[in-house]
Amino acid sequence: MAVQADNSTLSVNQAQVDEFCVGRGITTPDQEKSAPSMQPDSRVEVFRKRLFDRFDWLRRSAVRLALLFWLLFTVCFGIAAYVVYETLQDRVLARIDQSIADRFVETQDVFYREGIDAVVKMAEARSTSPMTSSMGFHLSTPQGERIAGNVPVCPTEYGWEIFDGQTLGLVGDNSVYRFYTGKVGGNVLSLGKSLDALVELRTIALSSLMWTALASTMLAFLTGGFFARRTHKRVAGISRALDIIGQGDLTARLPVSYAGDDIDSLSEKINSSLNRLEYTVNSMRQVSTDIAHDLKTPLNRLYITIEEAANRSRVGVCVGDELDGALEEAKAINATFEALLRIAQIEAGARKSQFKPFDLASVLDTAAEVYAPVVDEQCQELRVDIPGHQTLPMLGDRNLILQLVVNLIENAVHHCGDDTVITLSAGESDRYVWFRVADTGPGIPDPEREKVFQRLYRLERSRTTKGTGLGLSLVKAIADLHCGKVILADNKPGLAVTVSFARNCPTEC
Ligand SMILES: Nc1ncnc2c1ncn2[C@@H]1O[C@H](COP(=O)(O)OP(=O)(O)OP(=O)(O)O)[C@@H](O)[C@H]1O
Ligand SMILES: [Mg+2]
Known part of the structure; x- marks a missing residue:
């Protein structure tokens, strides 16, 4: 009986083979075929990459x-050193030439004045040997016969020449000499001086310049x-902070070293x-949270009113009152939305570009x-305690400031009862312009005074009165x-x- 092996059960599939080999770091025959061997070109590529990385x-x-x-710095120093060296050498040589x-x-x-004998005498008197300490003299006839002097060999050419001691016949003398040869009467006179001082000066100048160059280039x-390392550290710090900000953490800030340089001023600008x-972003988040939490109730109320109206209309009952209520609710929700967006817009600072000088007294x-008739209607009194002629110049958005003043007067009108006296006063100092809205109503208890600036926050006693709880938030944002x-x-x-x-409020955000 022929046994037939079932391929599907006996054979191991390719994926399993691959998994086994990868786990043990073995190259499968298929991989060997497909994997390109490391060609010389790719080795060069790897070497280049490593080199670039390093x-x-x-x-x-x-x-x-x-x-x-x-x-x-090195090039400038080299040029300066060359100029100094050459100038020094020229000056010393010029002096030697001048003395000769x-x-x-x-x-x-x-x-x-005195004839050749006096010259010979003078030459002999001065021709002390060795001549390194004095001058070299050589007086000869036009035919080259030596008359007097301390130099054995006479320079042959007229004019300036440089010789070493050997050429002049000074045995064992390796010094260099500068000579001038000219005619004195019918004879030839050569006068010369050792250039040892110049050579020494050259050596000193060269070695000092070399050491200075070495020390200063080092x-x-x-x-x-040092500065490159420091700058790199700062740039790396900035780059790290930007990475963190890029990942969404808006609380991270660029490091500022307080060295007060351009990197710092750039970092400060980016930080601001x-x-x-x-x-x-936070105020936008806040708006979203406020909307989510505080508009839920009026929206629910609206939903219930409309649902009720729909139910009643289905059975043929008149729903005019419900619809009026729904309209009022929708208007209130709309007003709240608008106020929230207005606060967010003001907090974003975009309106600073519209700042202009205006008179705060005229706004008050x-x-x-405008509010005098409203106050009268409420049996309240509005007093303005600002001298008629006083002007209070300030820089800002006049309409927003008017809105701010109106919100405060409205609060006094709405949250205080009859017979309330509302007083408007204002003044200025060197650094500030101020105004005050004071009333004689119930006031706000101390622990609540910070909270009333929160969006949609109202005192317990005001829950039943009309309002959104955004008036003071807007006041704060405008201020x-x-x-x-x-x-x-x-x-x-x-x-x-x-x-x-x-008074010194910047007009840019
Ligand atoms: N002059 C005031 N006297 C007494 N309580 C006040 C006065 N001004 C404000 N409040 C209290 O502070 C709360 C917050 O005031 P805010 O102006 O923000 O909102 P609102 O007046 O209730 O509503 P909105 O101004 O948005 O119509 C008010 O609900 C009220 O309880
Ligand atoms: Mg208000």
């Missing part, structure tokens, strides 16, 4: 700047390296933009004029935009709201 630091701008600085020329003229004078290299961004007058402060205080009795604006 010298990656050279691509940092700080390192490049430091190297450039070092190179420039002076002596030659002096000798000529002696010849013309110093330039080390200083450049991040502050703004964080603030805007306008608000008082912040104008670098202002809002202080709620006890008016004994009542509430006194003082708003003061700093």
Whole structure:
């Protein structure tokens, strides 16, 4: 009986083979076939990559700047050293030449005044050997016969020449000499001086310049390296912070070293933009949260009213009242939305671009004029305690400030009862312009004074009255935009709201 092996059960599938081999680091025959062997080209590629990785630091701008600085410094130093060296050498040589020329003229004078014998005498008197300490003299006839002097061999050419001691016949003398040869009467006079001083000066100058060059280039290299390292550290810190911000953490800030340089000022600018961004994002988040939490109830109410109206209309009952209620509710929700968005927009600071100078006193007058009839209707009294001629100039958005004043007057009107006296006062100092809305109503208890600035927050006693709880949030947002402060205080009795604006408020966000 032929046994047939079932391929599907006996054979191990390719995926299993691969898994087994990968787990043990074995190359399967298929992989061997497909994997390209390491060709010389790819080895060069790998080597190049490693080389680039190793010298990656050279691509940092700080390192490049430091190297450039070092190179420039070295080149400038080289040029300066060359100029100094050449000038020094020329000056010394010129002095030596001058002293030889002076002596030659002096000798000529002696010849013309006293004759050749006096010159010979003078030459012999001065021709002490060795001549290194004095001058070299050689007086000869036009035919080259030596008359006097301390130099054995006479220079043959007229004019300036440089010789070494051997050429002049000075045995064992390796010094270099500068000679001038000219005619004195019919004879030939050569005068010369050793250049040992010049050679020595050259040696000293060269070695000092070399050491200075070495020390200063080392110093330039080390200083450049130090600053490059420091700058790289700072740039790396900034890059790390930006990575964190990029991942969504808006609380991270760029490091500022307080060295006060351009990197710091750039970091500070980016940080202040991040502050703004964080603030805007947070206030947007806050708006979303407020909407989610506080608009839920009125929306539910609206839903129930409409549902009720629908049920009643199905059985033929008139639903006019329900629809009116729904309309009112929808209007209130709409007003709340608009107020929330307005606050968010003001907090974002975009309206700063519309800042213009205006008179705060005239804004208070306008608000008082508009609200006088409303206050009368409520049997309240509105007093304006600002001298008629006083002007209170400030910089800002006039319409927003009017809105702020109106919100505070409206609060006094709505949250205080009959016979309340509302007083508007204002003033200024060197640094501030301020105004106050004070009433004689129930006031706000101390622990609640911070909370009323929160969006949609209302005191328990006001829950039944009309309002959204956004009036003071808007007041705070407008004041912040104008670098202002809002202080709620006890008016004994009542509430006194003082708003003061700093005069030096920047007009940019
Ligand atoms: N002058 C005031 N006297 C007494 N309580 C006040 C006064 N001003 C504000 N409040 C209290 O502070 C709460 C918050 O005021 P806010 O102006 O923010 O909201 P609102 O007046 O209730 O509503 P909205 O101004 O949005 O119509 C008010 O509900 C009220 O309880
Ligand atoms: Mg209000």
